[in-house]
Amino acid sequence: MNLVFPHTFVPWFRSVAPYIHAYHGKTFVVGMAGELIAAGKLSAFAQDLSILHAMGIKLVVVHGFRPQVNEQLLAKGHPSRFSHGQRITDAVALDCAQEAAGQLRFEIEAAFSQGLPNTPMANATVRVVSGNFLTARPVGIVDGVDFIHSGVVRKVDSGTIRRAIDIGALVLLSPFGFSPTGEAFNLAMEDVATATAIALQADKLLFITEVAGIHEQLDDPDSAIDTELALADAKRLLATLPSPTQPTDIAFYLQHCVKACEGGVERSHILPFGVDGALLMEVFTHDGIGTMVVDEKLESLREASSDDVGGVLQLIEPFERDGTLVKRDRTEIERDIALYTVIEHDGIIFGCAALYPYPEARTAEMAALTISPQVQSQGDGERILKRIEQRARALGLESIFVLTTRTMHWFIKRGFQNVDPEWLPDARKRKYNWDRRSQVLVKKLG
Template sequence: MTSVFNFTFVPWFRSVAPYIHKFRNQTFVVGLAGEAIAAGKLPNLAQDLAMIQSMGVKIVLVHGFRPQVNEQLKAKGHAPKYSHGIRITDEVALDCAQEAAGQLRYEIEAAFSQGLPNTPMAGSTVRVISGNFITARPVGIVDGVDFQHSGLVRKVDTGGITRVLDMGAMLLLSPFGFSPTGEAFNLTMEEVATSVASALQADKLIFLTEVPGIRTRPDEPESEDNPIDTELPLAVAEKLLAELPAANRPSDTAFYLQHCVKACKSGVERSHIIPFAVDGAILLEVYVHDGIGTMVVDEKLESLREALVDDVGGILQLIEPFEKDGTLVKRSRTEIERDANLYTVVEHDGVIFACAALYPYPEAQTGEMAALTVSPQVQGQGDGEKVLKRIEQRARAAGLQSIFVLTTRTMHWFIKRGFMQVDPEWLPEARKRKYNWDRKSQVLVKKLG
């Protein structure tokens, strides 16, 4: 049993390491729907956020309180009122909102204070700080509707928030803002989170909601041919948003999507919509390649490009397991640094997932494609094809008429892609002198049209 656990744990932990390094010192703004707290998800979420913070991420947590306020209103015999998707906050609703916010802040602070042995919080010290970091203004009267004590964000105290985060504390914000005259306004969690993420130019805005994500066809139920879109480029998200009806409820597809689009257009590169119903959803979204919900990005995160010297560490980490099992010939860091300009890589969100190098032999008008590697995490998704095509383009641009590979295990993959087996004697003289006859690698050649 232990050996099986080790076999699965070690590769998993290694696969997470690049994300741990990448996100250190980054800022995440997490919008937590009040429904998640009502559903009893707070204890596990607190453990996950504490773990993420312990890995060097700066966290601003903005909680919602829709169901809690409605519960307070119901207890007082007062019906909740909405218009344009915003709560109409009269005096009774404002009192209920203040009571709900106070109670939730205590619950959240208590959740981050737990430290029982044999739990993820053991030994952790999470300092939670909250305060009046949001200046608000009234919504006012819209289409004849007086929203009374409902407000909108006017200003975010970025300096104050940054100082709190630099102290190593987690910042907790309730959906309240205050005017310069001291008047309190009830805000929406979604607007506060979006405004704070935009003002801080946060690295991520993450909504933990009752919505599982955005589907390709939002008017149809989820199915195998209508899955959650794990990544939406900003342009696609904007087009989808324009086609959707106005969002008045959190269950409407456009409700969270409009905030993600707004954040991305304001400089937040990645905005996420993930389901709180899935245990560990935030860990799965942040530390697993494809995530679990929908990420809206203002750029295509996956890029196929020529390698830089800074990519050497990622290339080494990618090819090392294949060198150990004999699939690839071992290359030293010095060699890869020297030849970095010969490599092509597929990079996603700062992590190298595929690579290959082109070593030209211009005297023979051919070139060797070496170290073609695709991470096990993304095998079968076409990254190998992308790298091969780019290597072919680079070879043609260099005036080469063919490319060749040496392989001991993947001959059939190359044959399917137009390579033909030849005798090792075919190799250019310079490469033939370095050929390892004991390894008995197959030599495969592809002519470039």
């Protein structure tokens, strides 16, 4: 037995707990590219989805089948035809699409039925529900091109889907819709997933695709992935890109993410199926792995409220335990919570500090400045410091001070100066712990 394992597992498991709490009962729509299944990654992906399901996340999965239909057409000696980034579905292509969809639904349901011991699916119970939840209309003729049996989503039966996921089922949608007269239309997976996410007002839309996301340098595939795009920035980027003709084009999935966010889905994601566990990494880590488009920047710097007491306690507790911070009990934090400033990202607090004013001395103490190890060195400490300085100026104070035993250099680099503890206001000096021998640093406010 590896005795080190508990020391790595326990901190990791605790670090993902806030996401488990935050997403329990939320609704995710997952668009799964057919290329994922063709690459042999269905089993592992179903296991990851089952973990989300077990954590109380309500799931709607939309599968694609582009490569599977192409394979069927090739076997029949019939060409695959596309225009405007969408398949032209003639009678033969429609027949191939129906065959591919039936086979894939069988494979997907089988993947969710596995339960071998010592696998993530052991003891899992995932009931898959499918049905005629989509009403469609024909694409028609576009720029002289007749798309024949290709369609677009006209209506999503969100009420029935919602009832199914509310009782614990996973809803599986194939990219097919039907007209009121019973005519079948071949739909794009991306269109189905986007329309479904909007109809359900889902909390997340996640595309699991053959692309890694949006690179920070669009012309350099080796550049870093832009992990978060504000909706306004994503729309500006789209305006500069040519219309997509294939899924690997930058604008192909981005256009659907933008449409979803404009339709009320706060977060939409582009993730690479080529990275094992990409879905789990995106959902349960701070920065994720792909690109997330958000209706607004998820990170907010604000004054704390009573709802933040638990988050503040969870953030500072490890630093109290190792002696970096003086221990504060819950009663004290509840009493003083209005004095705290916090940085919140996606509903989770990653930084905080409190401002205790001493008006008679025209100064204030900044206490409990804490940044989560997950986001250190990203500038959040400076952002909190600036907000604390603004709060102090608004109170008409001339300086702020801190007491620290380990982070003197960080404060000195930001304009603080070391002073004798005798400098402290009388009320604070009476509470000074001479045994702890904290350094006192002061910054004058201009």
